[in-house]
Amino acid sequence: MTVPSFVAVPGLVHGFERRTPGAPAETREAARQRVAKARTTRGRVLFLTQVHGAAVVRAPWDGAPAADAALATAPGLLLAIETADCLPVLFVDPVRRAVAAAHAGWRGTAAGVARAALEALLASGSRREDVRAALGPAIGACCYEVGEEVRAALGPSLAHCFRDGAPRPFFDLRAANRAQLEAAGLAAAAIEDVDECTRCLPERYHSWRRDGAAAGRLIHVIGFVAR
């Protein structure tokens, strides 16, 4: 699944994964191999060991470093983010032809991981006004019941992203990440949002909340193809 303003960028490959109806279950490694070998992903697909933090690594790398955000400023390096309810955030600077990506659950959001990815892109030379972001499929405010410790961790600046429920509150993960990116200087119009709930749409998405430990992972990718 693509977003319109990213499709318009020549040489950019990006996509948020949807499940293939009827496809057999696959291991995480098999899913990685499938994406790495896909015809559309010309270049090296680079994976992370995601740990719900805010560290950003710069491509290329070997193995799968422990980080939840990444940056690539050269063609042929495709960044992969794996999710099953957490929010994937993709960034592109069409002018410098640079990309970034982040994996944001509530812990990563509390740590400011999407903002960290944006700041890394800017630190590498991108201009804020050139950067566009896309929020992918994630568990929606309709389904994301959380404990009070989540509300405490996110702090007063994101209090508007919680809705009281009985007995526990519901958290709007995409609204929180949008708010953080806007606070970091991205224009609202520069942030696209696919706005689909992974838990509500079993035919399209894996969901940890719905499927538990057996849930598969969706693999989302962004990068410029090798010339």
Ligand SMILES: [Zn+2]
């Ligand atoms: Zn939902």
